[in-house]
Amino acid sequence: MITAGNKLTETTSFVSTRNACKLCSPLGACIVMRGMEGCIPLIHGSQGCSTYIRRYGISHFREPIDIASSNFVEATAIFGGKENLFHALDNVTKQYQPLAIGITSTCLSETIGENVPMYLHEYQINRTKLPVLFYASTPSYRGTHIDGYHEAVYAAVETITKKNIVPKKTKRINLISGFVSSADLRELHEILISYQIPYTLLPDYSESLDGGAWEDYQKLPQGGTTIDDIAAMPEASGTIYLSTSVNSSRNAALFLRDYFGVPATNINLPVGIENTDIFFETLNHITGQKTPVVWEKHRSRLIDAYFDGHKYCSGKRAILYGDADFVVAMKLFLEEIGVVPVLAADGAEMDFATILETSAGLNPDFVIGNSKGVYLSRQLGIPLVRCGFPIHDRIGGHRILHLGYRGTLNLFERICNTLMEAKQNAAPSGWTYI
Amino acid sequence: MLEILQERKLQVFEKGTDDYAIECGKASTAGSVSQRACVFCGSRVVLYPIADALHLIHGPIGCAAYTWDIRGSLSSGAELHRLSFSTDIHENEVIYGGETKLYSALNELIERYKPAAAFVYCTCIIGLIGDDIDAVCSRVQREKGIQVIPVHSEGFKGTKKDGYRAACDALFRLLGKDNETPVSPYAINIMGEFNLAGETWIIKDYYRRMGVEIATCFTGDGRVAEIGRAHRAKLNVVQCSGSMTYLAKMMEEKYDIPFIRVSYFGIEDMSKALYDVAEYFRNDKIMKQTQDLVRNEVSTLLPRLADYRRDLEGRKAAIYVGGSFKAFSLVKALRHLGMETVVVGSQTGSQEDYDYLKEITQQGTIICDDSNPLELSRFILEKGADLLIGGVKERPIAYKMGIGFCDHNHERKIALAGFEGMLNFAREVHATVMSPVWKFSPARIKNKKYLQQNTE
Numbered sequence: 088m089i090t091a092g093n094k095l096t097e098t099t100s101f102v103s104t105r106n107a108c109k110l111c112s113p114l115g116a117c118i119v120m121r122g123m124e125g126c127i128p129l130i131h132g133s134q135g136c137s138t139y140i141r142r143y144g145i146s147h148f149r150e151p152i153d154i155a156s157s158n159f160v161e162a163t164a165i166f167g168g169k170e171n172l173f174h175a176l177d178n179v180t181k182q183y184q185p186l187a188i189g190i191t192s193t194c195l196s197e198t199i200g201e202n203v204p205m206y207l208h209e210y211q212i213n214r215t216k217l218p219v220l221f222y223a224s225t226p227s228y229r230g231t232h233i234d235g236y237h238e239a240v241y242a243a244v245e246t247i248t249k250k251n252i253v254p255k256k257t258k259r260i261n262l263i264s265g266f267v268s269s270a271d272l273r274e275l276h277e278i279l280i281s282y283q284i285p286y287t288l289l290p291d292y293s294e295s296l297d298g299g300a301w302e303d304y305q306k307l308p309q310g311g312t313t314i315d316d317i318a319a320m321p322e323a324s325g326t327i328y329l330s331t332s333v334n335s336s337r338n339a340a341l342f343l344r345d346y347f348g349v350p351a352t353n354i355n356l357p358v359g360i361e362n363t364d365i366f367f368e369t370l371n372h373i374t375g376q377k378t379p380v381v382w383e384k385h386r387s388r389l390i391d392a393y394f395d396g397h398k399y400c401s402g403k404r405a406i407l408y409g410d411a412d413f414v415v416a417m418k419l420f421l422e423e424i425g426v427v428p429v430l431a432a433d434g435a436e437m438d439f440a441t442i443l444e445t446s447a448g449l450n451p452d453f454v455i456g457n458s459k460g461v462y463l464s465r466q467l468g469i470p471l472v473r474c475g476f477p478i479h480d481r482i483g484g485h486r487i488l489h490l491g492y493r494g495t496l497n498l499f500e501r502i503c504n505t506l507m508e509a510k511q512n513a514a515p516s517g518w519t520y521i
Numbered sequence: 522m523l524e525i526l527q528e529r530k531l532q533v534f535e536k537g538t539d540d541y542a543i544e545c546g547k548a549s550t551a552g553s554v555s556q557r558a559c560v561f562c563g564s565r566v567v568l569y570p571i572a573d574a575l576h577l578i579h580g581p582i583g584c585a586a587y588t589w590d591i592r593g594s595l596s597s598g599a600e601l602h603r604l605s606f607s608t609d610i611h612e613n614e615v616i617y618g619g620e621t622k623l624y625s626a627l628n629e630l631i632e633r634y635k636p637a638a639a640f641v642y643c644t645c646i647i648g649l650i651g652d653d654i655d656a657v658c659s660r661v662q663r664e665k666g667i668q669v670i671p672v673h674s675e676g677f678k679g680t681k682k683d684g685y686r687a688a689c690d691a692l693f694r695l696l697g698k699d700n701e702t703p704v705s706p707y708a709i710n711i712m713g714e715f716n717l718a719g720e721t722w723i724i725k726d727y728y729r730r731m732g733v734e735i736a737t738c739f740t741g742d743g744r745v746a747e748i749g750r751a752h753r754a755k756l757n758v759v760q761c762s763g764s765m766t767y768l769a770k771m772m773e774e775k776y777d778i779p780f781i782r783v784s785y786f787g788i789e790d791m792s793k794a795l796y797d798v799a800e801y802f803r804n805d806k807i808m809k810q811t812q813d814l815v816r817n818e819v820s821t822l823l824p825r826l827a828d829y830r831r832d833l834e835g836r837k838a839a840i841y842v843g844g845s846f847k848a849f850s851l852v853k854a855l856r857h858l859g860m861e862t863v864v865v866g867s868q869t870g871s872q873e874d875y876d877y878l879k880e881i882t883q884q885g886t887i888i889c890d891d892s893n894p895l896e897l898s899r900f901i902l903e904k905g906a907d908l909l910i911g912g913v914k915e916r917p918i919a920y921k922m923g924i925g926f927c928d929h930n931h932e933r934k935i936a937l938a939g940f941e942g943m944l945n946f947a948r949e950v951h952a953t954v955m956s957p958v959w960k961f962s963p964a965r966i967k968n969k970k971y972l973q974q975n976t977e
């Protein structure tokens with residue numbers, strides 16, 4: 088989805104990708120796996136992929152992110168990676184004593200045609216007391232980090248719920264989140280808790296990728312969706328999946344619907360009043376409850392803030408970029424506050440160099456998205472409002488709240504304040520009141 | 522207590538307790554969360570600072586996306602190196618081959634960005650889908666009239682060291698192009714210095730003040746044309762020997778240029794790096810100027826270090842870096858700050874490197890090769906370190922354990938080389954070790970009690 092307002096500037100299209108606005112699929116899968124309790128990701132491929140992905144994630148979350156690798160060497164690529172995988176599973180189990188190991192493939196293991204499901208089957212035959220093993224196929228030449236994210240959710244749900252053959256039906260609710268911040272996941276928890284019914288939030292790296300200070304080194308940081316909670320997903324009275332871009336054949340909510348009859352709803356990330364209203368309506372519908380009062384209050388406060396701040400952003404022109412789920416939701420939010428998204432670029436289809444070239448004639452006032460947009464912001468000489476993933480040049484990127492009424496309020500204030508600051512900095516007199 | 526994986530037992534050594542040769546240079550153990558990267562990473566590090574070249578990464582998007590602008594290598598002009606170019610291959614290319622896409626990508630990028638040369642990095646799967654990269658490169662080279670150099674850096678075909686080698690091979694092909702531009706009889710090449718936070722500029726300035734010219738720096742603030750006349754320098758000065766010795770040897774063989782190894786970190790090593798060059802030229806004026814320079818720099822530096830040292834005296838440090846040569850300098854530099862090294866390791870050290878580390882460290886020091894987060898966290902605790910020196914991947918280990926951290930990797934944004942780098946280093950170490958925040962660390966509080974009980 089790429090939209091450009093008014094006039095679309097002519098740019099030559101490039102065969103190559105210049106300054107990519109997307110990442111590779113194992114990254115998304117690893118984040119999901121670190122959002123499951125006691126789960127360690129294991130990348131089936133060569134060392135570099137896992138190290139790069141760790142480094143990328145650590146720079147954003149500023150938390151330890153251990154990702155194992157089966158460490159392909161030349162012989163592995165020729166004779167196959169079964170030995171390496173078995174060896175890696177043995178060693179990871181010994182060192183980390185994990186509750187689960189999420190295995191993801193790489194371009195390399197996919198290209199040589201590794202049959203990982205078969206390997207895993209064989210591995211489990213004569214071994215007992217193993218952690219849960221599940222496998223997400225994530226070649227990056229097919230899809231981006233977001234596809235990897237959804238794939239890992241699907242793989243975890245499919246593998247773990249299988250054992251729940253005749254689920255009893257309860258009042259549980261399933262909430263599958265898109266790729267959001269640790270703070271967003273905490274917000275989702277609070278919302279679900281306020282409905283006072285049992286729930287499964289998957290994934291959940293609200294703690295594991297934003298923990299406190301430690302007394303002892305934790306091999307795998309605490310927190311995450313428990314295996315039991317995932318196993319209970321078939322019992323729920325509904326699944327809400329905060330993604331509209333997820334491929335229907337790899338959509339965990341549809342899987343739960345088709346296998347266990349759990350009604351499924353895919354909606355946008357709840358950013359902006361309208362998106363968030365839909366989220367609450369869906370929750371209300373599944374639970375048969377009304378929106379708890381506290382959220383009504385937050386909603387009202389948000390509207391009041393919109394009134395206070397509308398002038399600072401009304402008619403301002405924004406360049407928005409990121410993954411599809413983020414961009415779709417953010418675009419509606421921006422429109423809702425009167426900002427004109429002159430360019431809304433899905434990183435899977437448009438790279439930063441093209442965004443920059445396209446922006447030339449669009450007269451933007453600000454850029455909004457992850458920290459890689461610094462490059463756009465500097466070239467265009469306009470401010471950047473940081474949100475989404477990754478934030479590599481500030482601390483607390485993983486604590487930026489985007490979701491719900493409170494997240495929207497946070498984003499709204501960030502936008503207004505950024506524009507006000509730019510105005511203040513540009514004014515000769517500086518102003519003390521704006 | 523963490524058990525060290527059987528396969529890794531000989532890669533960890535405690536001075537005074539153990540008595541064996543440290544195992545090294547082997548592939549990482551499967552399932553161990555190695556801090557190492559890949560062959561491609563090695564090549565990318567070395568070639569990346571060449572600012573007027575096109576760096577095209579042939580492969581799927583990840584390898585390019587993760588390395589976009591991650592290094593702090595500065596340029597005084599062109600900044601093409603800071604852009605990330607990828608052929609971003611998809612399923613279609615995996616099945617039918619990526620040559621056509623590579624060819625078009627090279628063409629459009631050369632046309633658009635007018636680079637002085639182009640490097641094409643092969644990542645893992647290119648080695649498998651059978652693209653004839655050499656053929657595509659030489660075709661484009663013919664058509665476009667610039668050098669287009671394939672870098673065979675498929676990630677799984679070895680370790681980072683093999684990547685350095687592939688980069689050296691690529692650099693070697695840029696040599697010998699310029700025989701016209703005058704080159705001083707006192708010209709040297711600096712090798713393995715990447716201008717992180719402007720470090721090359723600091724070093725170049727020292728040599729200039731001595732009366733020595735820099736023909737080329739491999740590759741900090743690098744330019745293709747400058748590399749083309751490197752073969753006419755009189756001496757190669759190799760820092761970061763892990764990455765560049767191979768090229769220095771090739772140059773010695775082909776162009777008869779001798780080389781020396783140096784390090785620009787710490788006071789002794791920095792001074793020695795200057796004196797060794799002065800001695801080589803056997804020129805009184807150069808020697809005199811070198812003596813003046815070193816005396817000057819050291820005498821302004823030492824009193825300023827003393828302030829930091831007063832606070833840091835007796836603190837303990839852990840070092841985990843990529844190449845072990847840097848570790849040597851750090852052990853010595855830390856002594857100037859009154860700090861002892863209690864843990865020291867590297868991703869890619871050699872047998873001799875580790876032997877040397879055994880020599881220069883104290884009893885009880887842990888020396889490790891290709892370590893992982895679990896081991897490092899355990900060593901830090903056991904030895905009561907107050908500081909970890911490493912890269913971004915090691916940072917959370919330090920912070921979660923409530924100790925200071927200093928980034929000494931390629932991503933650093935503060936110059937740590939040279940005499941002024943030593944001062945920055947002291948400042949960095951002081952700022953992090955002396956920060957009052959650690960008093961809140963539960964790990965620190967617990968460990969303090971534990972260590973006290975054990976010494977009583």
Ligand code: SF4
Pocket residue numbers: 111112113132135136139192193194195226227228580581582583584585645
């Ligand atoms: S090979 Fe594939 S999985 Fe590995 S870093 Fe590159 S794009 Fe990602």
Ligand code: SF4
Pocket residue numbers: 133134135136137139195559560561562580583584643644645646674675676677
């Ligand atoms: S695919 Fe290969 S070259 Fe690319 S990051 Fe992974 S190991 Fe390195």
